Amino acid sequence: MYLSIEVTVMESNNFIKYREQLPALKKSIYLNTGGSGPLPIPILEEIKSTYEYLATEGQILIPVVNNMKAKAEKVRNTIASFLGASPEEISFTRCITEGINTIAYAMDLQRGDEVIISDQENPAFILPFLNLVHIKGIKVKKLKIENSIEKIIQNLKEIINTKTKLIALSHVTHVSGIQLPVTEICNIAHSMGILVAVDGAQACGQVDVNVKFLGCDFYLMTCHKWLCGPEGVGAMYIDEKTLGKIRPPFTGVGAQESFDFENDIIVFHDNAKKFEFGGRHLPLYHAMGKAIEFNAQIGINNIVKRSRELAENLRYRLKGLKGLNIISPENKELSTGIFTFFIENADHELIVRRAAEKNIIIQWRTIDLIKKTKGIRVSLAWFITDEEIETLTDFIEKTIKG
Ligand SMILES: Cc1ncc(COP(=O)(O)O)c(C=O)c1O
The missing domain is CATH 3.90.1150.10 (Aspartate Aminotransferase, domain 1)
Structure with a gap:
């Protein structure tokens, strides 16, 4: 759905x-909303009232925990609506950088594999791949961005090849603010069996985002820029066709449906929740839902x-x-x-x-x-x-x- x-x-x-x-x-x-947007009063009030509730009721009480989790699931639906995806394709992340690292390691890249990133990426989309140059021996190729769709596509065709495994670039770049032709890039990539991961940091809240229209395999969002929400909460979209093919590279409590200690078995959630683990800042995820609603009102x-x-x-x-x-x-x-x-x-x-x-x-x-x-x-x-x-x-x- x-x-x-x-x-x-x-x-x-x-x-x-x-x-x-x-x-x-x-x-x-x-x-400087591209750095961090100003926090609106309704979002501030949401954060305050959640903490008041936790302090007054006791944050470990079962009904309180259940309420907090149920509200977070509503936020997952809100994020899915916002991105044009299904809730099963949405994983909560702490930031975009966490999301792209998850993708980079989940793909199990091997020596000689190539990743294309644009020459206008934020360090969030550069450093994880430069690190893999040293850890795994992959090659990073840089796509030259020019202010013309035709030239970008031509530049891409010059560096893409059968060794390319992933294209990782921004929907809107943080340098010139150009809106990249993601749909065209995805069409080329998919015709060669290559996956595409998109950084939505500068897009969410300032341009229309629909991941199905874009056709990307992964889309990462953060809340604190154009959505004017709090920092330290974000989300990762993983297309349902890709979801079942990749295994979480990092994991812990929250990712599993069950596990069998005797036989070394983990059964992960069969949706994007399998990428979630450990403590999550639920009051700020609730505020993220509010930020998306505030944006939608405008x-x-x-x-x-x-x-x-x-x-x-x-x-x-x-x-x-x-x-x-x-x-x-x-x-x-x-x-x-x-x-x-x-x-x-x-x-x-x-x-x-x-x-x-x-x-x-x-x-x-x-x-x-x-x-x-x-x-x-x-x-x-x-x-x-x-x-x-x-x-x-x-x-x-x-x-x-x-
Ligand atoms: C394009 C882009 N990607 C990623 C980031 C970092 O996002 P996060 O802090 O959510 O990892 C920024 C912000 O500085 C950015 O401008």
Whole structure:
């Protein structure tokens, strides 16, 4: 059973009502949701009330434990709806990095096997594979990302081959914010028997996600960025066709249906729960459900539309500033609320610190991991106003003019 989440349609000025739910916006111009989003009051209240319940009732009492678990299962359904999957395909994780490590080791890669990652991946999707270069002798190939679907596909075809076992890349990259052509990439990969794992850190809560439409085998999400939830909770989608073929590489209590100590047998859950083990922070998973609901109230179509408007506005204002180069794609199909640029001969880390002194919260990023060049990343979430864009542009303009 695949669930789908309802979307609302809203006039853009109605964002105010939701913006008022974000106390952090009173203190600063919050342009680093790509790092971590501002926590809304309903999510804060959810966390507080769960802890009050645990403290008052006693967190080990059987009815309390059962209530906490039952609510977590409802959250699993919410996550499944949000991703367009079935609840059996959803595993709770602590973060994206945990999910991709699980996948990397579950695949049992062998010496000589190849993994393709993009050249705009977060260390979360790079380090586990670089580690396997040393542990298992695999080879990591880097897919060059350009602001054109045709060029990305052409670059992929140049490096993919019969040794490729996995393609691991972002749905939306944390560097330029380009929305990668995941469906096209999955079609090519699957025609060669290759699996695809997608990092949804920068996508969930800012673009529409439907894993069945994307066609990927694995999709990883985290809660603390565009969903504006707490950090340290996430989820992993594993397509039902792949689920039965892979064994958990790490395990412990919670993963098993049963085990037989005498005969060394584990019977795992026959769904994605088999990847869950050990203590889980259930109050924060409940808050994750709330964060998804909050996001759904605003409506993903409204969010996408607003981010694009903001990106166009910022591009219009920054275009033509001397020495400023925008690296995010202009093409609407590829662009998102992540807007990245670099200023020739500038100290980008210093610019970020100076902006923070004026309560403008932006982030620097390494935009080329080989050349180690840096740039500024601006996260244009739905709650940003046109006035805030104006303040940012004035700051950048003054910085350039000295
Ligand atoms: C694209 C991307 N992937 C993964 C991560 C890390 O996610 P997590 O902390 O859930 O492992 C980040 C955040 O920094 C990111 O931007």
